[in-house]
Amino acid sequence: MFEKGYVDENYIRVPKDRLFSFIVRVLTKLGVPEEDAKIVADNLVMADLRGVESHGVQRLKRYVDGIISGGVNLHPKIRVIREGPSYALIDGDEGLGQVVGYRSMKLAIKKAKDTGIGIVIARNSNHYGIAGYYALMAAEEGMIGISMTNSRPLVAPTGGIERILGTNPIALAAPTKDKPFLLDMATSVVPIGKLEVYRRKGKDIPEGWAINREGNITTKVEEVFNGGALLPLGGFGELLGGHKGYGLSLMVDILSGILSGGTWSKYVKNTSEKGSNVCHFFMVIDIEHFIPLEEFKEKISQMIEEIKSSRKHPEFERIWIHGEKGFLTMETRLKLGIPIYRKVLEELNEIAKRVGVEGL
C-alpha cells in the first residue's frame, strides 16, 4: 500500500474519526463554534490523510496558541464588502483561516453554478491550511477550483537575501473520470514544513532549497532558520528560472493581498499574532458553462492516461499525476489510520490537558 510521508517507526496509527473528534473537542472547549471547529478539523485531517503532515494536526498547537493569545477572532463577522454576480470581496474579521476559506469557497462555487465563474477574495484572515482543500471542494462539484493564499515571509526574491516573500501556494483541482487532478504547490522550491522535517531528524537539506543569512546556498538547516531564507521555485539566481518562482509568489500576493485591499506577504503575521492579515484568492469555473462535463472528464482523463503511459526514465518507477500520491496515501490511511509521531502525540495530549479535554 502506498504511504507518503512517515517512514520510520516512531508513530502510532489513529483512525481519522478519532483525530477529527479530538480536534473538535479541543477547539469547541476553547470557544470555537462547533460548526467552525468541524471545518478546521476536516481541513487538518484531510492534510494528514493526504500525507501533508506539516499542514495536519501538527498545526493545531499554533491555532490553539492563536486562540489563547487572542490573535484569532472566534466569532468573526465574516462579511461581503463588494459583490457582483461572479465575484465577491470578503473581510474575514480575523477569523480562523479555514472558516474564512470554506465560506469564501462555498460562495465562489455558488456564483460559478449561477454564472459560470466565481471569484472570491478574502482579506483579514489567518492560515487556512492546505490550499488544495478548497480547490477540491469545487472539483467535487464538477467544477475547476483554484485556491491561493499569501503567507508569512520566508522566501528571498531573486538577487535578494531578505525573507520578504511568502511560500504563497497555488492549487488547482479539476474533476476527471477517476480521482480529481490536484496541483497543490508552494511557489518556493519547498515549503517550510519540509525543512522542519529535516530539522527534527537532524539531517542536512539538499543543495538548492535555501540560503543562509549571507544569501548563499546552504545545506545546514539551522542556518536557514537562523536568518536565512527559502529559495523561490527555480532556485538561486535566474539561470534555472528562480525569477519565475519569485514572480508566481508575487502573482499570489497581487491576486490575494493587493487586490483585496489587504496586505502582501512581508506584512503577514503568524496566527498567534493579532492582525496576521492573511489573504486568499478563490476561483471556480463551472465546466458545464463551457463544454459538457462528460466531455471534459473524457479529455482530461485521456491526457492523464497518455502522460502516465508515456516513455519513462529508467531511474523512475513511474510517472505521477498531480494529486495521485495524496489519494493513494489517503486510501492507505483510511484503512490503517493516520500515522502520528509519538512526539506529536505527546504535544497533542499536552494541549488537551492545558485546555481541559480528553486526550487523543
Added chain:
Amino acid sequence: MFEKGYVDENYIRVPKDRLFSFIVRVLTKLGVPEEDAKIVADNLVMADLRGVESHGVQRLKRYVDGIISGGVNLHPKIRVIREGPSYALIDGDEGLGQVVGYRSMKLAIKKAKDTGIGIVIARNSNHYGIAGYYALMAAEEGMIGISMTNSRPLVAPTGGIERILGTNPIALAAPTKDKPFLLDMATSVVPIGKLEVYRRKGKDIPEGWAINREGNITTKVEEVFNGGALLPLGGFGELLGGHKGYGLSLMVDILSGILSGGTWSKYVKNTSEKGSNVCHFFMVIDIEHFIPLEEFKEKISQMIEEIKSSRKHPEFERIWIHGEKGFLTMETRLKLGIPIYRKVLEELNEIAKRVGVEGL
C-alpha cells in the same frame, strides 16, 4: 542604456515603425486583411522592443510558411460558441493566433468592465506570440490581465523522457503607479527560443535546462533538438520541484485546451500545419470592482519599492521586478531602433522577395 537580448555586433538597428510596416506589407500581400496584419505586426514588434527576439520578427517566417502552406485561415470566422456576462468560449477557426488572441482579450476586457470579471478561452487558434502582450492590454485599461496558451510538445513530464508537454506560458500584468508589473514566463526552465540562440552561437547550454533522448541531463544543444526534451520549471526529478513546473504546464492545458473542448499540448501542431489547434486562456479582473484603482496602484507600487530596496546579494547588481527589464529595453530600442541580426535581416529580405514586396 539598458539593452536585453543582443550582445554582439552582427546586427543593424531598425526603427520600430519600419519593422511594423514591413510586417504589414508582407502579410497583406499574402492576403491577410490589413487590420489583422497590423495586430500581428504590433505583437511581433512589441516582442522585439521588449527584448524577446525569439517571439519577434524572427518568427514571421513561420507565419508566412503557415499562410502559404494553408495551415492558417486568413479569413477566419472567429465566433463565440458559448457566452455569459463574465465569460465566453471562442472558436478561432484556425485564424492567426494574434488575431484570435487580440479579439478574445478585447472581449474579456469588455466583460470585466461590465461585470468585474472576464474569462475568455479560445480553441482552434495558432501561435499567438508573447503571452504578455495580451496581459498588458488589460493592465493598460487599469485591470489585471492574465494570458496563457498551450503550445506544441517540447517538455518531458517529471519521470518521463518524451516531449509531450508544452512550454505553456503564463502571463500576468497589473497596473502600478509606474510601468505595469508583467510576469511572462514559460512553465519550462527556459523556452525553446533560448536553446535556439545557443544553437546559433554553437555554445553548450547550462546544465539543468534539458535532457537528451535517453532522458539524462545534457549540455549539448544538438542532443536536445535530436530527440531530447526541455525540463519543466524546477528541473529534473522532484528534488528541486520539477513536478511543479510540470503541474503548471498541465494547469495551462486544462484551462485552455481541455476546458475549451480543444486539445492539449501533445496534439498541438506548428503554425505551418493544418489544425494546429492552439488554445488560449484569458482572464481580466477589473480592479475598481474590488478596491479603488488608486489604492491598488499605491499598494502594489509600495510592494515593488520595498522588494527592490530590500537587502541584495553582493553578487547581484540589483533586484529586478517582473517586466522591468523589458520596459527598459523598450526605452532603448524606441530611441536607437530594434537590433536585427544580419542573418535574420537576410531571411526577412528573402521572404520579401518570395512574396513580392519591398524588403526591410
